[in-house]
Each structure stands twice: as structure tokens, then as C-alpha cells.
Amino acid sequence: MIILKIYIIGPPASGKTTLSKILSKKYNIESYELDKLVFDDDNNHIRRDDKTIKKKFNNILSKDSFIIEDVGRSKFVKGLEKCDKIYY
Numbered sequence: 001m002i003i004l005k006i007y008i009i010g011p012p013a014s015g016k017t018t019l020s021k022i023l024s025k026k027y028n029i030e031s032y033e034l035d036k037l038v039f040d041d042d043n044n045h046i047r048r049d050d051k052t053i054k055k056k057f058n059n060i061l062s063k064d065s066f067i068i069e070d071v072g073r074s075k076f077v078k079g080l081e082k083c084d085k086i087y088y
Helices: 016-027 050-061 074-082
Strands: 005-009 031-033 066-070 085-087
Touching: 005 016, 005 074, 016 031, 016 066, 050 066, 050 074, 066 074
Parallel strands: 005 066, 005 085, 031 066
Antiparallel strands: none
């Protein structure tokens, strides 16, 4: 397995999720949409509290490999420091 940590940043509807899925399949690495950390889709898309978001995000960052994608929220800037590749 290739060990990569990738962060994809862009505006809504710019193809982040599509690129994330392609890279995830190509490198066999789990992909995460950070919108799903912020909003709980299993609970009527309610916004999670900051403590829960931070815990979930740090759990992702602790993995050997990951692909994360987001619009560039400042709360996720720590991810930029942890990644091998950043795509804008």
C-alpha cells in the first residue's frame, strides 16, 4: 500500500469529491468529505459541536494514509500541515 496523505481544497461543485474518489480508488486510500464531519447526515444534517468535529478530524489525521476534501475552512488548517500532497 502506498502511504499518502492528500488534501483537496476548492469551492463548492469544483470536482473535489470526484477527484477524491478517483484517487481513493487508484491508491486504495480512504477518502473523507469534511462536510460530513461538520454536519451529521444521519441526524437530519445537524451541525456537530466543535469538540466532536475536532475529535473526528484528529482521528482522520492519525491514520497512515487518507484523502480529505474541503472548501478550505480554517478549523481544518492543521490538515494542511499533515499532508504530503495538497491540491487546490
